[in-house]
Amino acid sequence: MRIEIAAVNNWLGKKMFLVVLTALVTGYLLKVPDSATVRFLLVALFAYMTFVTSLGTSLKSFLQVLAKPWVPLWALLLIHIVTPLTAWILGILFYADSPQIQLGLLVGAAIPVGVTSIIWTAIAKGNIQITLVAVTIDTLIVPVLLPAYYQIVVGQSVVIDYISLVVQLLLMVTIPSIAGMVFYDWTGGKTANFSRGLGGLSSKLALFIIMIFNASLVSPDFNWSLDTIKLMGVVLVMVISGYALGYAGSLCISKCPRDMTMAMIYSVGMRNISCGLVIAITYFPPTVAVPIILGMIFQQPIAATIPNIFKYFDVRKNKYQKRATASIEHQLQNL
Secondary structure: OHHHHHHHHHHHHHOHHHHHHHHHHHHHHHOOOOOHHHHHHHHHHHHHHHHHHHOOOOHHHHHHHHHOOHHHHHHHHHHHHHHHHHHHHHHHHHOOOOHHHHHHHHHHHHOOOOOHHHHHHHHOOOOHHHHHHHHHHHHHHHHHHHHHHHHHHOOOOOOOOHHHHHHHHHHHHHHHHHHHHHHHHHOOOOHHHHHHOHHHHHHHHHHHHHHHHHHHHHHHHOOOOHHHHHHHHHHHHHHHHHHHHHHHHHHOOOOOOHHHHHHHHHHHHOOOHHHHHHHHHHHOOHHHHHHHHHHHHHHHHHHHHHHHHHHHHHHHHHHHHHHHHHHHHHHHHHO
8 A cells, every 4th residue: 555655656746747737727717715714724734745845854964054055045146136137137128118017027036935846846856955945044034135125126115024924934844844854863764755655645735735725816816818928928938047047056066966956946946926926915016916926827837847857858868878888889899
């Protein structure tokens, strides 16, 4: 039975694009009403996913990354300088006559790292410790950074509820992460079997439910039109460029292993859409929220395709290496 559950979990890990797409369509059609219960479930499910993911991670390894956080800090530098610059350029190029859409793209690019980056890093077999450190540091500095950022770029002051944001981080990331890593070290790593089996399967179900809720919450604000389709194209470019920037950033790291590359991709590419929506709706006109809503549509499906892209190029690389080896052996035989 345990083997069957692990097999199902692995199969779902390979089909995450379909899982996420199904959840988004389901949520859009169901239109689950917003309520305090739904918000509570979102926090609880996020906390559970983070806990299960951390059951396969050592607290000692996390503290080692936290003691020398050069890679996470490099990711944050890309997130809060290069990504907003890209969004600003896209806004100028395609929406020179629409300052609110420009602002929406900018807000969507400047918000903190998404909590789900931890989950996707785990699914892609990336370095979870790096992503955990990036999420933790970013959520602590963003409430201070964003007001100054918007004041400089937009000329409008934004006051963010620092305490609320930190409490949300503690509940969804910090506490469940530390608990999971402590359990891992306490059991000598035996909890990793649970995270790869039943825990991994249930955490993917939790992600599925979260995607349904998120799609339902934003569906009332989403209307189809030619302008929306154009904006979808621009937002798609911005989302892809975020993931691509993470990959490019990993190339600047000397002898960067695959797990670190995946951590960079998801840390730089994922955004906390919920946080972005709150900022946009609370402090700016409704139009500003539209690009952020569209960002949620693309962010998760593209995240699900990234492991498949790497797998495709790995297969091609292996085939090329086999052909090259066979060619050399053939030449040696003819000598």
